[in-house]
Amino acid sequence: xxxxxxxxxxxxxxxxxxxxxxxxxxxxxxxxxxxxxxxxxxxxxxxxxxxxxxxxxxxxxxxxxxxxxxxxxxxxxxxxxxxxxxxxxxxxxxxxxxxxxxxxxxxxxxxxxxxxxxxxxxxxxxxxxxxxxxxxxxxxxxxxxxxxxxxxxxxxxxxxxxxxxxxxxxxxxxxxxxxxxxxxxxxxxxxxxxxxxxxxxxxxxxxxxxxxxxxxxxxxxxxxxxxxxxxxxxxxxxxxxxxxxxxxxxxxxxxxxxxxxxxxxxxxxxxxxxxxxxxxxx
Ligand SMILES: NC(=O)c1ccc[n+]([C@@H]2O[C@H](COP(=O)([O-])OP(=O)(O)OC[C@H]3O[C@@H](n4cnc5c(N)ncnc54)[C@H](OP(=O)(O)O)[C@@H]3O)[C@@H](O)[C@H]2O)c1
Numbered sequence: 378x379x380x381x382x383x384x385x386x387x388x389x390x391x392x393x394x395x396x397x398x399x400x401x402x403x404x405x406x407x408x409x410x411x412x413x414x415x416x417x418x419x420x421x422x423x424x425x426x427x428x429x430x431x432x433x434x435x436x437x438x439x440x441x442x443x444x445x446x447x448x449x450x451x452x453x454x455x456x457x458x459x460x461x462x463x464x465x466x467x468x469x470x471x472x473x474x475x476x477x478x479x480x481x482x483x484x485x486x487x488x489x490x491x492x493x494x495x496x497x498x499x500x501x502x503x504x505x506x507x508x509x510x511x512x513x514x515x516x517x518x519x520x521x522x523x524x525x526x527x528x529x530x531x532x533x534x535x536x537x538x539x540x541x542x543x544x545x546x547x548x549x550x551x552x553x554x555x556x557x558x559x560x561x562x563x564x565x566x567x568x569x570x571x572x573x574x575x576x577x578x579x580x581x582x583x584x585x586x587x588x589x590x591x592x593x594x595x596x597x598x599x600x601x602x603x604x605x606x607x608x609x610x611x612x613x614x615x616x617x618x619x620x621x622x623x624x625x626x627x628x629x630x631x632x633x634x635x636x637x638x639x640x641x642x643x644x645x646x647x648x649x650x651x652x653x654x655x656x657x658x659x
Contacts, residue, residue, distance in 0.1 A: 419468075421445040421492040422633070423485060425476050425535060426502025428455035430604035431552065431622040435499060438626035439633070440466040447488045447495075449502070451475050476502045476531035482538040489542035497548045497633050498539060500532035504570075508609040510563035521566050528570035533577055548633050549594045551578045553641070557598075575641065582639035594639045595632045599625045 422439050426432040428450035436446055436459065445468040450456045453473040460471035470488045474481030489495045504527035507520050532551055543549075556568035557575050575596045582594035601607060603619040628644025631637065637647075 419443075419445055420496040421447065421489070421494070422497035422499060423447040423489060423495050423535075423539065424499045424501055425449055425485075425532075428452055428459050430606060431599055431602060431625065432499075432501040433459055434622035434626050435501065435629055436463055436469075437466075438623075438630060440469070442630065442634075443467065444496075445469070445492060447472075447485060447492065449474055449476070449481070449485060476535060477526045479534060479538075482531075482534050485535065486538040486542060489539050494542045494544040495539055495547055496544050497550065498536060498543070499550045499552070499629070500535055500574075501550075501552045502531070503528050503552060503606065504567075505606050505609050506566045508612055510610060511566070512563060513565040516566050524566050524570050525573070528567070529573045529577065532574060536581070543589070543592055546591050547593075549578075549581070549592065550629065550632055551575075551594075551596045553578075553596045553598050555598055555600070555643075579641075586639070593632075593637070595637070596641045597629065597632060598641070598643045599628070600643065600645045 420443070422444050424432050424436050424439075424446060425448075427436040427446070427448035432448070432450075436448055440446060440463045446463060447470045448456070448459065448463070449472050450459070451473065456471050456473050460469055463469045470492070472481070472484055472488060474484065476482065504524050506524040507517065511517070511520075536549060551574050553575050554568070554571045556564040557571035559568070561568060578594055578596035585592050585594060599622070601619045602622045602625060603616055604622060607616055607619060608614075625644050628642070628647035631647040632642060632644070635647075
């Protein structure tokens with residue numbers, strides 16, 4: 378999101394991690410009738426922050442491809458609307474909550490277990506921080522801590538919570554930004570949080586390469602998109618020249634259904650598996 382002006386076995390990772398200890402039969406949430414009825418061979422993706430923006434676009438794209446979905450978001454009304462729309466296409470479980478809340482993350486893990494595990498975890502929910510973007514020397518530190526809680530701690534917390542639900546060949550996608558690797562003035566809070574997410578992803582990939590070589594870890598930059606977050610980054614500006622998030626879903630499908638190795642990707646440069654004649658069997 379550049380400034381406009383310039384233009385292993387995860388269950389064995391550590392004993393200190395969050396686990397979902399809820400009874401297997403107790404799933405909290407607002408769900409369709411079939412949400413726990415995943416059949417053998419079906420694929421299930423957990424997408425955080427799927428009520429609007431990129432998360433909702435990804436949910437729609439995966440639903441159209443037959444993936445079962447587990448989705449969340451803090452706004453229960455928006456989440457219900459998303460769930461109702463997606464339920465016309467696939468099995469979808471929706472639970473309102475904040476990814477920074479450990480209890481919510483445990484509830485997501487319970488849903489994952491109810492689906493007989495996860496083929497994909499997409500850590501999409503993210504926080505921009507204050508708008509207009511403050512310079513670092515003026516950055517309110519409480520607000521910075523909130524950004525880090527959402528963009529760094531929570532994605533790892535989600536993975537710790539669901540680690541025992543990762544099916545063979547599961548994909549982990551942590552959504553990052555070019556602000557993680559470029560020094561854009563004003564983007565120090567958000568950008569440094571995404572940089573931390575990227576390093577966390579890289580180390581996780583290295584750890585899982587030994588413990589769970591079947592699992593791939595991707596840190597994926599979607600590029601600029603016309604979303605609420607992007608508008609907040611450029612308050613009062615016309616962002617209609619930015620592509621809609623739907624333009625980026627093919628690249629995420631390539632990561633989820635293709636055979637790319639773990640690593641950092643700019644999804645705009647990736648094509649869906651069928652476009653290049655390859656891909657992982659469903
Ligand atoms: N837009 C861009 O140009 C751009 C560029 C590069 C990277 N990204 C990254 O792409 C991802 C999606 O961005 P976006 O532009 O689609 O953002 P967005 O329009 O602000 O949507 C964010 C989504 O995440 C949910 N969410 C936010 N905080 C949450 C929390 N604490 N717990 C649970 N859900 C939460 C929101 O719903 P609620 O508010 O109801 O919780 C919403 O569904 C983010 O990780 C962002 O950093 C975006």
